[in-house]
Amino acid sequence: MVSARGLSLLPVLMLVLTSCSTQYSSGVVQESNAGRYSISQDRGPDQTQTLSADDIVIPTPRFEPISPRGNASPYVVNGRQYYVLASADQYVEEGLASWYGAKFHGHTTSNGEVFDMYQISAAHRSLPLPTWVRVTNLENNKSIIARVNDRGPFHPGRVIDLSYAGAVKLDYVHKGTARVRVEALSFDGGGSSSPAPVGQTAYYVQLGAFSERNSAEALRDRVSGRVQDTVRIDHSDLFRVRIGPVDYDRALQLQQQLTSPELGRPMLVGAN
Template identity: 50%
Template structure:
């Protein structure tokens, strides 16, 4: 039994609520106005988190070959402090303050529009984790996404999930500016030290800004207008294990 537990955890690298039952909201609560949609973009499917088939708790799951045309309605849940700061299925770090989600069979990363059919509220999330693996739940949203959809206070809601086909996204505009968020820290000193490390290692300008989430400091690289450089830098940061960056465009 112990060996089975270790194998499952190694395969999934997941922050989801398979093995721990208790979860909670953060001590500093969010308002829906503080939560922003994820920005859909074309991203390569990661090796980590996309093994198919895979088995959890005796059940076998087969990943969908793509996202085009995927629409499903059912019960959705959310996960929070119990998994904040842990690795998601594709090796990123889960933040309960970002608009992300866990899904059992969609390729990751991908993007989806999620609607709370009980009140009509919507959000776009980035799917980067696996789960939920219990009950009839079809998706596990981050705490922030659940706040935006108005059901964080009660745990679950009936949701409609519509995957966003990356091929339908318009081409990258030369007028856009891009940033890579390389980290988020509670300590200003830690953020400043990481900024200096990034600048030294990449030769690019890094900066520290105050997060919209109280008490946090974000470390950004950019702005960039050359999307090819953004992709190159993203790959460099990952290969050096300096960061798992998040793309921000404006």
């Protein structure tokens, strides 16, 4: 299931989030029958089943292999093509978070698991499934760990969809959305985790990662005339097209400037 979520708790929230259910087929996401859901509009649980933040347990991150389901790339939703990142390494992004709940409760996520709105989980358009992330509400500085096991949100401007429990824990469930920072966790050989670079003074704006150098060079040449900053190709396992290093404010400015249907949303990575 791939979902752009909606809310019906408050009228204003119905304008904030929309719902869309999809499924994978041959690497392409196809629209599914909305009738498989028992309710048409998303919402939180009944009042007798609501959670308090103290009731919610933050999951413990652990190393996991990439799921055999939910990682087809590219995939298409509502006529738009999306690409899954080859790696979540050093992924950092800021933007709006939304949430999803009762409509999808008990249905399968993109990687084939069962969605439980009472547990912390998340949906993301491009991170590999599963990926563990730290999500910080920049409006109140509250932070949680979440496991990304679903696709979405597909509403413009959103960077992550948290489960109902996640939104309760970050204290934006009634507001509907919050500005957040999403940081992928990396794992060392012993399995312990740490966030992608935080507090860095320099960043790269990553435009894409390719297995073939000529594809990376084509993207570098296409973007070079649009910015005054250095556009480079870094090569380790992949040929990564990056702008920088630049400071954080410039990185955010470039990310906003270059976000487009053609390029998608560039990601920020810390400069080592």
